[in-house]
Amino acid sequence: MEKVNIKYLAEELNLSISTVSRALRDSYEISTETKKRVVELAKKLDYVPNYHASSLRSKKSNMIAVVIPEVADSFFAQAINGIESVAQENGYHVLIYLTHESLLQEQALLKDLQSGWVAGVLMSVSSETEQVAHIEELLAKGIPLVFFDRPCDKIETAKITTDDWESSYKATQHLIERGCKKIALLSVSDSLSISTERMAGYRQALVDYAQPFEPSNNVLCTNCEEQNMQLIINLLKDEDRPDAILATVEKLTTSVYLACKKLQLSIPNDVKVISFSNLQSALLLNPSLTTITQPAFEMGRTAASLIFKSLKNKHFNLKAGSVVIPSTLEIRDSTFTEVTPVISNPLNAPLAHV
Amino acid sequence: MEKVNIKYLAEELNLSISTVSRALRDSYEISTETKKRVVELAKKLDYVPNYHASSLRSKKSNMIAVVIPEVADSFFAQAINGIESVAQENGYHVLIYLTHESLLQEQALLKDLQSGWVAGVLMSVSSETEQVAHIEELLAKGIPLVFFDRPCDKIETAKITTDDWESSYKATQHLIERGCKKIALLSVSDSLSISTERMAGYRQALVDYAQPFEPSNNVLCTNCEEQNMQLIINLLKDEDRPDAILATVEKLTTSVYLACKKLQLSIPNDVKVISFSNLQSALLLNPSLTTITQPAFEMGRTAASLIFKSLKNKHFNLKAGSVVIPSTLEIRDSTFTEVTPVISNPLNAPLAHV
Numbered sequence: 176m177e178k179v180n181i182k183y184l185a186e187e188l189n190l191s192i193s194t195v196s197r198a199l200r201d202s203y204e205i206s207t208e209t210k211k212r213v214v215e216l217a218k219k220l221d222y223v224p225n226y227h228a229s230s231l232r233s234k235k236s237n238m239i240a241v242v243i244p245e246v247a248d249s250f251f252a253q254a255i256n257g258i259e260s261v262a263q264e265n266g267y268h269v270l271i272y273l274t275h276e277s278l279l280q281e282q283a284l285l286k287d288l289q290s291g292w293v294a295g296v297l298m299s300v301s302s303e304t305e306q307v308a309h310i311e312e313l314l315a316k317g318i319p320l321v322f323f324d325r326p327c328d329k330i331e332t333a334k335i336t337t338d339d340w341e342s343s344y345k346a347t348q349h350l351i352e353r354g355c356k357k358i359a360l361l362s363v364s365d366s367l368s369i370s371t372e373r374m375a376g377y378r379q380a381l382v383d384y385a386q387p388f389e390p391s392n393n394v395l396c397t398n399c400e401e402q403n404m405q406l407i408i409n410l411l412k413d414e415d416r417p418d419a420i421l422a423t424v425e426k427l428t429t430s431v432y433l434a435c436k437k438l439q440l441s442i443p444n445d446v447k448v449i450s451f452s453n454l455q456s457a458l459l460l461n462p463s464l465t466t467i468t469q470p471a472f473e474m475g476r477t478a479a480s481l482i483f484k485s486l487k488n489k490h491f492n493l494k495a496g497s498v499v500i501p502s503t504l505e506i507r508d509s510t511f512t513e514v515t516p517v518i519s520n521p522l523n524a525p526l527a528h529v
Numbered sequence: 530m531e532k533v534n535i536k537y538l539a540e541e542l543n544l545s546i547s548t549v550s551r552a553l554r555d556s557y558e559i560s561t562e563t564k565k566r567v568v569e570l571a572k573k574l575d576y577v578p579n580y581h582a583s584s585l586r587s588k589k590s591n592m593i594a595v596v597i598p599e600v601a602d603s604f605f606a607q608a609i610n611g612i613e614s615v616a617q618e619n620g621y622h623v624l625i626y627l628t629h630e631s632l633l634q635e636q637a638l639l640k641d642l643q644s645g646w647v648a649g650v651l652m653s654v655s656s657e658t659e660q661v662a663h664i665e666e667l668l669a670k671g672i673p674l675v676f677f678d679r680p681c682d683k684i685e686t687a688k689i690t691t692d693d694w695e696s697s698y699k700a701t702q703h704l705i706e707r708g709c710k711k712i713a714l715l716s717v718s719d720s721l722s723i724s725t726e727r728m729a730g731y732r733q734a735l736v737d738y739a740q741p742f743e744p745s746n747n748v749l750c751t752n753c754e755e756q757n758m759q760l761i762i763n764l765l766k767d768e769d770r771p772d773a774i775l776a777t778v779e780k781l782t783t784s785v786y787l788a789c790k791k792l793q794l795s796i797p798n799d800v801k802v803i804s805f806s807n808l809q810s811a812l813l814l815n816p817s818l819t820t821i822t823q824p825a826f827e828m829g830r831t832a833a834s835l836i837f838k839s840l841k842n843k844h845f846n847l848k849a850g851s852v853v854i855p856s857t858l859e860i861r862d863s864t865f866t867e868v869t870p871v872i873s874n875p876l877n878a879p880l881a882h883v
Contacts, residue, residue, distance in 0.1 A: 221666075237641075246609060246625070252601035259627065268641060271600070271625035273613065287591075287622060312575070432813045454810070459786045461815030 179222045187220075188212060239482060240288055242272045242281065242298040244325075248425055249453040250471045251299070254323060257475025258297060265483050267294070276363075276398050278303035285309045289316050295482040297475075299325040302364035319485045319493060323478040324469075325369050333496035335478040339369050342467045342502045343376030343421070346449045349465075349504060350419040351384045353512045355447055359392040359410055359417035361427050373423045373451070392417055396427055403427060407434040411446065419510075422450040428464060448509040451502075462508035470500045533576045541574075542566060593836060594642055596626045596635065596652040598679075602779055603807040604825045605653070608677060611829025612651060619837050621648065630717075630752055632657035639663045643670050649836040651829075653679040656718035673839045673847060677832040678823075679723050687850035689832040693723050696821045696856040697730030697775070700803045703819075703858060704773040705738045707866045709801055713746040713764055713771035715781050727777045727805070746771055750781055757781060761788040765800065773864075776804040782818060802863040805856075816862035824854045 181199075185192045190209070198205045198213035205213075216222075241258055243251050255271065262269045270293065274281040281301050288296055289312060296318060298310075307329050314320055314332070326334035350358050360377050364370040374393070381388050394410055396403045407430055410417065420431055428450040432442065440446050442462055449465045450457075457464040481496040535553075539546045544563070552559045552567035559567075570576075595612055597605050609625065616623045624647065628635040635655050642650055643666060650672060652664075661683050668674055668686070680688035704712050714731050718724040728747070735742050748764055750757045761784055764771065774785055782804040786796065794800050796816055803819045804811075811818040835850040 245606075246600040247603065247606035249601065252599075255600060255627070259629070268626070268638060271627070272622070273609070273625070275613070284622060429809050429813065432810075455783050456786075456808070456810050456814060459783065459814050460810060461813060461817070463815070 179217075179220045184213065184216055184220070184222060188216060236292055236294040237266065238268045238270055238293045239295045239297065239479070240270045240272055240293040242274060242284055242288075242296060244274050244276045244299060244301050246271070246273060249455065250324065250425060250469055253453055253471035254299075254475035254478075257472035257477075258479040259475075260472075261476050261479035261483065267483075274301040276302045278306070282309040285313050288318065289313055291316060291318060293318070294486055295319040295321070297321050297323060297478050297482060299323055300327050300367070302367055302370075305366050319482055321478045321481050321493065321496070323474050325367055328368050331494050333478070333481045333493045333498075335474050335481070335497070336369070336499050337469045337474065337502045338499055339372035339502075340376040340379075342451070342504070343373040343423070344380045345376075345504050346421055346467055347377045347380035348384070349506065349510060350421065350447055350449065351380065351386065353419075353447060353510050355419035356386065357389070357392065357415075357417040358386070358419040358421060359394065361394050361396055361407070361420060361422045361424070361431070363396050363398075363424050363427075365395060370423060377421060396424075396430075400426075400430060403430045404434055407431055408438065411435070411438055411440060416440075417446065419447040420449075422448070422452075425450060425452040425454060428452055428454070428460075432460065442509050443511045447512075449504075457505075458507065460509075462511070465507045465510040466505050467502050468505050469502045473500055533571075533574045538567065538570055538574070538576060542570060590646055590648040591620065592622045592624055592647045593649045593651065593833070594624045594626055594647040596628060596638055596642075596650060598628050598630045598653060598655050600625070600627060603809065604678065604779060604823055607807055607825035608653075608829035608832075611826035611831075612833040613829075614826075615830050615833035615837065621837075628655040630656045632660070636663040639667050642672065643667055645670060645672060647672070648840055649673040649675070651675050651677060651832050651836060653677055654681050654721070656721055656724075659720050673836055675832045675835050675847065675850070677828050679721055682722050685848050687832070687835045687847045687852075689828050689835070689851070690723070690853050691823045691828065691856045692853055693726035693856075694730040694733075696805070696858070697727040697777070698734045699730075699858050700775055700821055701731045701734035702738070703860065703864060704775065704801055704803065705734065705740065707773075707801060707864050709773035710740065711743070711746065711769075711771040712740070712773040712775060713748065715748050715750055715761070715774060715776045715778070715785070717750050717752075717778050717781075719749060724777060731775060750778075750784075754780075754784060757784045758788055761785055762792065765789070765792055765794060771800065773801040774803075776802070776806075779804060779806040779808060782806055782808070782814075786814065796863050797865045801866075803858075811859075812861065814863075816865070819861045819864040820859050821856050822859050823856045827854055 181192055181195050185195045194205060195213050198210045199217065239262060241255060246252060259269050272284045278301055281304060296313065298320060304327065307327055310327060310330050321333045323335040326336060347358060360374060362370045362374065378388055394406050396406060411434060422428055422431055431448055435442050435446055442448050452466045453468055453471050457466045477498055481493060485491045485493050535546055535549050539549045548559060549567050552564045553571065593616060595609060600606060613623050626638045632655055635658060650667065652674060658681065661681055664681060664684050675687045675689065677689040680690060701712060714728060716724045716728065732742055748760050750760060765788060776782055776785055785802055789796050789800055796802050806820045807822055807825050811820045831852055835847060839845045839847050
């Protein structure tokens with residue numbers, strides 16, 4: 176059978192191609208009667224509208240792209256659910272692209288999206304993303320972009336983030352209040368804004384409680400689990416090891432627990448542990464894990480809502496849509512202490528972002 | 530500035546549109562000198578090739594789609610990594626689509642993919658997928674499709690699966706050998722082939738070891754965690770409760786552990802637990818979880834390799850590419866018993882698929 180395209184439909188119906196095209200797009204310029212004829216024949220002949228070709232012409236698309244570092248992370252899994260809940264309400268599909276924390280991958284994917292075949296992009300940048308030309312190019316093509324979780328400071332658009340500084344401050348404060356004197360911090364980047372914010376919150380808490388900052392207790396982890404495991408073992412194997420670990424990324428938790436197991440260190444007696452994590456199984460770990468739980472679903476929903484606002488109203492100022500949604504410290508057994516030590520706060524420091 | 534398209538490049542270079550197009554596609558018909566001129570100008574003017582429009586014309590695309598029920602599952606997260614490793618080697622991008630176990634969503638997504646703007650589709654069907662017309666329509670458009678993990682029996686194409694029947698048999702056998710007499714099975718579907726296979730392996734083990742099959746011990750779970758929690762509590766609250774649970778889907782593990790916690794039942798003393806799961810934290814749960822670990826990364830790699838084989842060789846018979854890659858039973862504390870009971874196997878049953 177000949178391929179059913181708009182031209183074929185037009186010939187069969189003795190109508191012009193543009194009439195058929197407009198009828199299929201439910202245009203007000205076409206009569207109800209004609210629309211009915213077109214739609215019925217399209218249905219009968221199993222015509223598949225070529226949305227992508229048409230989106231390139233009309234600059235409309237029924238898809239939004241989500242560009243994220245990975246999916247093996249419960250934060251991103253929950254954020255995607257939030258994004259999809261809004262996309263469905265708006266009749267859009269969601270495409271997920273993974274960068275695997277690689278700037279090169281991110282650049283290639285964004286180049287691909289420049290063609291305008293998705294209506295908008297939601298993005299959490301890779302841990303390698305310091306140059307931003309690829310993001311600027313996407314914006315220059317007029318495609319709306321909203322950052323969530325990991326924004327890019329240099330780019331002006333809506334940023335849906337959580338209170339990384341405050342969360343990290345509170346977590347460090349909690350460890351100090353539980354008697355910890357040497358708190359290590361594990362990061363995956365020293366340039367990502369969420370990493371620098373979390374680092375800054377931690378350092379401010381140390382300053383406020385007059386604890387020394389030791390650069391050797393700040394470990395920059397990698398994408399490789401085996402390497403991370405070795406880095407953590409190196410950190411914990413000496414006698415003057417840290418008595419607490421604050422992991423700024425969920426996937427580091429498993430490595431911390433396994434390293435402690437290997438070194439026969441007890442959590443929480445030898446080492447107390449807090450992790451930024453949305454893992455549902457945090458409660459079921461041995462011991463249960465104290466977490467900073469991020470509002471992942473809500474962040475995804477908010478970011479997607481902004482994209483649709485900007486698609487519906489060209490005058491909507493995306494920049495004005497930035498929101499910070501707070502995280503929650505959930506205290507569990509990994510920071511348990513039999514006797515709560517009384518900590519004097521020498522500077523009587525208020526909890527405030529400086 | 531005027532939009533830089535092929536026509537614009539052709540005018541600037543005083544070449545025909547088709548020469549520019551072929552030069553950009555590195556065609557052997559165009560001289561190296563001309564190619565160099567075209568590519569240099571394209572680069573200078575920041576020309577973005579419109580891959581999608583061109584893929585519609587040339588029937589080529591640099592993307593493959595992965596259609597899966599969800600990403601909040603470590604099996605799918607690892608399988609995606611396997612798929613992407615092969616896609617990258619072949620210079621393709623991977624798009625991920627989620628059905629959230631909904632047939633309607635799956636139908637809408639596949640309708641979208643019919644336009645041929647992806648080169649191939651890798652798919653794990655939703656738990657609701659009983660009708661298959663939408664899959665047949667995709668194949669009718671000549672788009673290669675490979676199933677992984679959850680195939681559709683009615684569709685003839687490559688199926689990359691694991692040994693669901695055998696794994697389930699072995700898990701049930703392990704529980705019986707550890708002294709369990711009332712083993713419950715939790716599923717999420719009674720029509721998916723992986724569910725029926727896992728159910729059949731379990732039932733055959735019961736038959737072989739002369740244990741009664743009780744329909745009330747077979748619980749069909751849902752997509753809703755709260756509902757699942759209630760179903761499991763109902764299953765375990767009576768005195769003649771099951772002494773073991775075999776969970777056929779990873780996400781049910783958390784509900785089982787939480788239900789036991791709520792009912793103050795000890796795992797493994799009161800209830801032994803095995804789950805199909807690729808969760809890295811299985812080892813760190815309290816108690817550590819005995820799992821059937823699927824070869825997720827390998828399954829993803831194999832499925833993607835087949836798609837590329839069929840793209841490179843039109844005569845390659847996808848149907849012949851089906852593979853079963855075995856899973857592994859990893860025994861941990863959730864099935865621990867102080868004294869290993871001696872079990873007589875009355876039928877001296879061999880482990881064989883019937």
